Amino acid sequence: MRTAEFVAAVAIALFSLYLMWKSGEGPSWDPDAVRFANIGINVNNEGPGSGFWPFWLSLAMLVSSVAIMVRCALRISPLARSRDVYLDSQGKKMFALVGGGLLLFLLLIEIVGFYGAMPVFLFAYIRFLGKHPWWLALAIAVGVPVFCFFFFDIAMRIVLPKQYLEPLFLPLYEIFL
Amino acid sequence: MEVVQLLFEGVWAALQPLNLGLAFLGVVIGLFVGAMPGLGSVNGVAILLPFTFVIQQVTGSVSSPMIFLAAIYYGAMYGGAISSITLGIPGASTAVATTFDGRPMALQGNADRALVIAAVASFVGGTISNILFTGAAPLLASVALRFGNPEVFALMLLAFATFVGLGGDDIPKTIVSICFGLIMSAVGFDIISGAPRLLLFDSTEWFSRGIQFLVLAIGVYGIGEMLWTIRSSRNTIKMTSAQISMKRIVRALLWFRSCWKGTLIGSFLGFFVGILPAAGATPGALMAYGVTKMVSPRRRHFGSGEVDGIAAPESANNAASTGAMLPMMTLGIPGSPTTAVLLAGMVIWGLQPGPLLFTDNPEFVWPLIGSFYISNVIAVVVNLACIPLFLRVLRMPFSILSSLIFVLSVVGTYAAYQNMYDVWLMMFFGIGAFLLRILDYPLAPAVLAIVLGPIAEPTLRQSLLLSDGSWMIFIERPIAGPITICAIILLLLPLAGLLWRLRRRA
Incomplete structure (x- = not known):
C-alpha cells in the first residue's frame, strides 16, 4: 500500500504540473501570447485571466500531493503503515x-x-x-x-x-x- | 389572508383530475429517473421538456405542463435516496449525502428503516419549504436579490470548507479531489474571455465541449464504486435481504421521532440554500449533513448509519428544490440546474418569469404552488407503497446488478450527451476513480466540485474584477463577510485539531 500511495501521489503531482503548464497557455489564435501571462489576478486591468483559476488550483493540488508523498515517506499516513496489498x-x-x-x-x-x-x-x-x-x-x-x-x-x-x-x-x- | 385564499384556489385547481393525473405521472417518472444512477431530475426534466408542448396544446393551460415537470423534480428528490440506500450509488447528485449514512444502515440490514426515514424526511422538508415558499416569497426573494458575486462565491467556499473541515477524510486527499473537480470544470472554453483553455493533450474533439458533470459523476459512481464494491466484496457478500411489511414500515415511522432535529435543520437550511441563485439541492443536502453532524451529540456515529444523517440531507434536498423555484419564479434567476431547464420551458410556453409573474399570471402561479403540496403527498405515498419493490433490487445477485449498472452507465452517458468521447472519458474516470478509491481518496468532493466549478469560477473572477484584485471584498461585504469567515474557520479546524494533538503529546 505504501508504494502504491507514493506512486499515485507522484502521478498526481506530475499531472498537476502538466495542468499548470497547460493553464498558462495563451489562446491558439494569438501566437505571440506569453505563457503564464494569463494567470495573474488582474491581467490588463480586466480582472483574473483565463488561466487564473486552473493554475492556482493545480498548484494547490501539487502542494497537496507533495504533502501526501512526504507523509507517506515518513510513514505518518495510515496507508503507509498498513500491511494490506494494493491489489492482491x-x-x-x-x-x-x-x-x-x-x-x-x-x-x-x-x-x-x-x-x-x-x-x-x-x-x-x-x-x-x-x-x-x-x-x-x-x-x-x-x-x-x-x-x-x-x-x-x-x-x-x-x-x-x-x-x-x-x-x-x-x-x-x-x-x- | 389573500394568500390563503389564493393558495386554496391553487390547490383546488391542482386537484382537478387532469392536473392530478399529470402530477401522479410526473412523480412516478421522477422516482424512476431519480433512482436510476446517471439520470437525475435535470435529465428527466430536460428529456421530457419537448413532451410538455403536447400537454400545453391538449390542455390549453400553461400551468399543467409546469405541474408535470415540477412533479418530476419532486419525485426525483425522493427517488435519489432509493439508490443511495439500496445500492450505495446516489441516483442523482442531490442524494450524494444520503449515501453517507443510508448505505451503512442498509448494510446493517435496516434498508427499510433508511428508506422510510428518507421518504418521511423528504415529505417534512418538502412541506415546510412549501409553507415557507407560500408565506415568505416576496420577502425572501428580496434577500436573495441582494446576493452578488462575492456572496455566491463565499457560499461555494463554505461548501468546500465543509468537506475539508467536517468531511472526516484525509485532508490532502480531499483537497486533491476538490481541486481536480474544479479544474475539470474549467476544461474547454473560458466563459469570460472566450479563450479555449486546458484542451488536454491538445485534443479539441475530446475536450472542447468541456467535461460534463455527468461524465465524471457516472464514471465515479457507476464504474469506480462498482469496481470497488466488487473488489471488496469479492462477489461473496450477499446484499442484505430486508424483511418488509406494513408493521415494519410503521415501526420505522416511529423511529422517525428520533431524527426531528436533522429534519428541521435540513428543511430550513435546504430551503435557504435552495433560494440562493445557482446553489440548488446538492450543496443544500451536503451542507445540511455537515451542520447536523456538527451539532449532533452523536456525531461520532455519523457515517455508520445514523438516522439524522439520512433525515438531514433528504429533507434538505426536497426543501432546496422548492427553494430553488423561488428565485426562478420571482426573479427569473434559476436556483439550480433543473430550475434552469424549467425556466427555459416557461419562456417557451410564453411566460415572462420575473417579479411580475405573481401579478400578471396568477392562473399559472397558484395552481403550480398548489401542486407542490399535492405532489409532495403523492410522492410520499407512492414511495412508501413501493418500498418492497425497491428492496427487490437488493436481493438481486450482485454480479447481475453490477452488469446492469455498467450497461446503464454507458447507455446513460451516451443518452445524456450523445457522443462516444464522453462515454470513453466516463470509463477512464471510472477506472481512475477505482484505483484512487483503494487509496482512500474521497471522490464525492470531486463530483461536487465539477458541479459548482462553473458557478464558483465566474463569481470569484467577477468579484475580483469588482475589487481590482483585492481579496478583502469577501470579508468586507456585510453578507459575504460572515460566510467567508465561517468557511475560513472550517478550513482551519483540522489544523487546530492537529496542533491540539501535538501539544497534548508534548
Missing part, C-alpha cells in the same frame, strides 16, 4: 476481467453499436463472471437491449449508435416510428 492476485484478476471487459464493451460499441455490444457483454458477464445459469444470462442479455431500444430510440428519440448493424434496424424504425 485475486484483485488483479478481477480488475483485469471486469475493467478489461468494460473496455472491450466500449470497443465493441464502436464496431457493432450499442445493440450488438450489449447482449455480448451482458451474456459474457453474467454467464462466465457471475456463473449464473445460461437461460438467465440469455434472458437479461436479450431483455435489456430490447427495453433500451423502446425506451431510448422509440420513446425518448435518443438514437443510440448502431454502426455496422444499422441496416437491421431500418424495418424496426418503419414499424415503430
Whole structure:
C-alpha cells in the first residue's frame, strides 16, 4: 500500500504540473501570447485571466500531493503503515476481467453499436463472471437491449449508435416510428 | 389572508383530475429517473421538456405542463435516496449525502428503516419549504436579490470548507479531489474571455465541449464504486435481504421521532440554500449533513448509519428544490440546474418569469404552488407503497446488478450527451476513480466540485474584477463577510485539531 500511495501521489503531482503548464497557455489564435501571462489576478486591468483559476488550483493540488508523498515517506499516513496489498492476485484478476471487459464493451460499441455490444457483454458477464445459469444470462442479455431500444430510440428519440448493424434496424424504425 | 385564499384556489385547481393525473405521472417518472444512477431530475426534466408542448396544446393551460415537470423534480428528490440506500450509488447528485449514512444502515440490514426515514424526511422538508415558499416569497426573494458575486462565491467556499473541515477524510486527499473537480470544470472554453483553455493533450474533439458533470459523476459512481464494491466484496457478500411489511414500515415511522432535529435543520437550511441563485439541492443536502453532524451529540456515529444523517440531507434536498423555484419564479434567476431547464420551458410556453409573474399570471402561479403540496403527498405515498419493490433490487445477485449498472452507465452517458468521447472519458474516470478509491481518496468532493466549478469560477473572477484584485471584498461585504469567515474557520479546524494533538503529546 505504501508504494502504491507514493506512486499515485507522484502521478498526481506530475499531472498537476502538466495542468499548470497547460493553464498558462495563451489562446491558439494569438501566437505571440506569453505563457503564464494569463494567470495573474488582474491581467490588463480586466480582472483574473483565463488561466487564473486552473493554475492556482493545480498548484494547490501539487502542494497537496507533495504533502501526501512526504507523509507517506515518513510513514505518518495510515496507508503507509498498513500491511494490506494494493491489489492482491485475486484483485488483479478481477480488475483485469471486469475493467478489461468494460473496455472491450466500449470497443465493441464502436464496431457493432450499442445493440450488438450489449447482449455480448451482458451474456459474457453474467454467464462466465457471475456463473449464473445460461437461460438467465440469455434472458437479461436479450431483455435489456430490447427495453433500451423502446425506451431510448422509440420513446425518448435518443438514437443510440448502431454502426455496422444499422441496416437491421431500418424495418424496426418503419414499424415503430 | 389573500394568500390563503389564493393558495386554496391553487390547490383546488391542482386537484382537478387532469392536473392530478399529470402530477401522479410526473412523480412516478421522477422516482424512476431519480433512482436510476446517471439520470437525475435535470435529465428527466430536460428529456421530457419537448413532451410538455403536447400537454400545453391538449390542455390549453400553461400551468399543467409546469405541474408535470415540477412533479418530476419532486419525485426525483425522493427517488435519489432509493439508490443511495439500496445500492450505495446516489441516483442523482442531490442524494450524494444520503449515501453517507443510508448505505451503512442498509448494510446493517435496516434498508427499510433508511428508506422510510428518507421518504418521511423528504415529505417534512418538502412541506415546510412549501409553507415557507407560500408565506415568505416576496420577502425572501428580496434577500436573495441582494446576493452578488462575492456572496455566491463565499457560499461555494463554505461548501468546500465543509468537506475539508467536517468531511472526516484525509485532508490532502480531499483537497486533491476538490481541486481536480474544479479544474475539470474549467476544461474547454473560458466563459469570460472566450479563450479555449486546458484542451488536454491538445485534443479539441475530446475536450472542447468541456467535461460534463455527468461524465465524471457516472464514471465515479457507476464504474469506480462498482469496481470497488466488487473488489471488496469479492462477489461473496450477499446484499442484505430486508424483511418488509406494513408493521415494519410503521415501526420505522416511529423511529422517525428520533431524527426531528436533522429534519428541521435540513428543511430550513435546504430551503435557504435552495433560494440562493445557482446553489440548488446538492450543496443544500451536503451542507445540511455537515451542520447536523456538527451539532449532533452523536456525531461520532455519523457515517455508520445514523438516522439524522439520512433525515438531514433528504429533507434538505426536497426543501432546496422548492427553494430553488423561488428565485426562478420571482426573479427569473434559476436556483439550480433543473430550475434552469424549467425556466427555459416557461419562456417557451410564453411566460415572462420575473417579479411580475405573481401579478400578471396568477392562473399559472397558484395552481403550480398548489401542486407542490399535492405532489409532495403523492410522492410520499407512492414511495412508501413501493418500498418492497425497491428492496427487490437488493436481493438481486450482485454480479447481475453490477452488469446492469455498467450497461446503464454507458447507455446513460451516451443518452445524456450523445457522443462516444464522453462515454470513453466516463470509463477512464471510472477506472481512475477505482484505483484512487483503494487509496482512500474521497471522490464525492470531486463530483461536487465539477458541479459548482462553473458557478464558483465566474463569481470569484467577477468579484475580483469588482475589487481590482483585492481579496478583502469577501470579508468586507456585510453578507459575504460572515460566510467567508465561517468557511475560513472550517478550513482551519483540522489544523487546530492537529496542533491540539501535538501539544497534548508534548
